[in-house]
Amino acid sequence: MQSPTQASLLKVDDITMAFGGIVAVDKLSLTVKAGEILALMGPNGAGKTTTFHVIAGVHMPNSGTITFDGQDITRLRPDGRCRAGIGRTFQITQPFAELTVVENVMVGALPHHRTMAEARAEARRYVDMVGLGGRADVLAKGLSTGQRKRLEMARAMATRPKLLLLDEVTGGVDMKSLPGIIELVKKLRDEGLTLIIIEHNMKAITELADRAIFMNRGVRMAEGTPAEIASHPEVIELYLGEGDAHA
Ligand code: ATP
Numbered sequence: 001m002q003s004p005t006q007a008s009l010l011k012v013d014d015i016t017m018a019f020g021g022i023v024a025v026d027k028l029s030l031t032v033k034a035g036e037i038l039a040l041m042g043p044n045g046a047g048k049t050t051t052f053h054v055i056a057g058v059h060m061p062n063s064g065t066i067t068f069d070g071q072d073i074t075r076l077r078p079d080g081r082c083r084a085g086i087g088r089t090f091q092i093t094q095p096f097a098e099l100t101v102v103e104n105v106m107v108g109a110l111p112h113h114r115t116m117a118e119a120r121a122e123a124r125r126y127v128d129m130v131g132l133g134g135r136a137d138v139l140a141k142g143l144s145t146g147q148r149k150r151l152e153m154a155r156a157m158a159t160r161p162k163l164l165l166l167d168e169v170t171g172g173v174d175m176k177s178l179p180g181i182i183e184l185v186k187k188l189r190d191e192g193l194t195l196i197i198i199e200h201n202m203k204a205i206t207e208l209a210d211r212a213i214f215m216n217r218g219v220r221m222a223e224g225t226p227a228e229i230a231s232h233p234e235v236i237e238l239y240l241g242e243g244d245a246h247a
Helices: 048-056 078-084 101-112 116-129 145-157 178-190 202-208 226-230 233-240
Strands: 010-019 022-032 037-041 063-068 086-088 163-167 194-198 211-216 219-224
Touching (some): 010 048, 022 048, 022 063, 022 219, 037 048, 037 202, 048 078, 048 086, 048 194, 078 086, 086 145, 101 116, 101 145, 145 178, 178 194, 194 202, 202 226, 211 226, 211 233, 219 233, 226 233
Parallel strands (some): 086 163
């Protein structure tokens, strides 16, 4: 018999999340298998970030359940979910500006170690992994947007997640830096991570995602391979009908 882990690492079942009268996520269900990259797409206000918040435990849903690694985590707080193996990055990067790159990553690594030196050594490995080895000792406030995105990923890796939620890691990144960020996400997958990515960039979605879900007004409108989703009329209008705005 298949264990729950083999069947799906994450199962979001019939989740609704409302803020007053605004239903941000409306009876949403999704599953993510171990080792998979799932992309969440949709226009502004579609409910993508709220879905991340509900999975990470920032918001308790009004109804529905979330099962992770065979455990019902619906009522678990964010720190419990982090310990269970759910890591995340934020759309707006928020490093500790006055700490160095490696110190920022140490914050995530500290709970796993008894000494600062051990935490620093592990943090340094993630800093190298994301390609910031040459910037390890500079203050985080001195980083470019692309470098901040890499730092976010290193910080999340330091919490040792099984599932990583990446919120627009290509957002605000210039065309020159985009291939490097895409390669980095592939590297995280190759490290054995399962990923859900909120992504607007079709090139990134096509290169990275095994599956994509297109949301609008809190509802799942379509699900399929990136190629299948790209032929959905609303997706064409939103992503492909705007010249190279998201290309
Ligand atoms: P974007 O691409 O702009 O980040 P999104 O798809 O991530 O959009 P959400 O941020 O999840 O969308 O927002 C979905 C809806 O829920 C929006 O109408 C938003 O205004 C509303 N919303 C989200 N968070 C809150 C909150 N804390 N309080 C009230 N309304 C909220």
